[in-house]
Amino acid sequence: MKIALDYALLHNPQFPFGALIVDHTKNEISCYGVNSVKENALLHGETAAFWNCTELYPSPTQDDMGNPGLNWTQQTLYTTGEPCPMCAAESIYRRVHRVVWGSSITELNYMASARNAGNQPNPNVPILEGGILKDACDHAFWCAYSVFRNEKYYASMIKNGLEDYIKDHEARFPCDGH
Template sequence: MRRAIALGEKAALIDSSGGPFGCVVVKDGAVVGEGTNRVVAENDPTWHGEMAAIRTAAKNLGTFHLAGCTLYTTGEPCPMCAAAIFWARIERIVYASTIADAMRFGGFDDHAIYGELSKPVNERSIPATMCLHEEMLHVWRRYEAKADKIRY
């Protein structure tokens, strides 16, 4: 966790690349991935510490399933990062501050996003319209039948 905090501190207070979010992924006692928040530096709203650490760990381990890994992060994961953690099959999360702390000290309002995601898609503040459904179902059916697909 101290390594994650050091990464977050550097990102926010020295590099000014984003908020104080650092993350380390550990497997069998060894660090397999690290990441920091670089949202501001990269103009990329998805460049959170957890996302970067997951990408690095997956690349280093040669798999997108990170079973047996623990993720250490400076902040309780936001909705995007929480979803990525589940998709990666990480088995444990350890965090040093809460979503409420991130709101209080940094103005990061994850509660609004959680609220939006809990609504049916047609009731969210960002309009979403489905189109070309049948065309896409044709692609899905072909994918379903693909013998060599890799499930994730």
């Protein structure tokens, strides 16, 4: 964590969100990342570290999702600030084994309250509307993800009481010619 913090303070002391991805089986740093609000406000420290790892360890088969160039299950993400939902999702998608952080989101919000007008609700939060063309979108994803539905998938779904879910989706979302 000290290395992540030092890296963040060196590269962006105004917003010291830094991250390291460490191969915990070798105790070696795989890559670094730091928040870059000047270049791209969405390039959080964790996102930058994931991007850097993907660049440093490209998929040998050009299939980053199915065959990444780095064994993510052997990686630990160290980040100076608790991951936001976007960065937490990136950790899940990457199948990172462990995430370790310094300052919590609550603490960061309290410290930034002067910037956020006394921690008042942000008036710039967009209106969220879900479920638009839900069936069409569900159909597209159901068919796209059919490659993942194997015996293990069906056994797990049935074990978790989701057999009716499968029957419903198979009936409503045929994938032939979709």
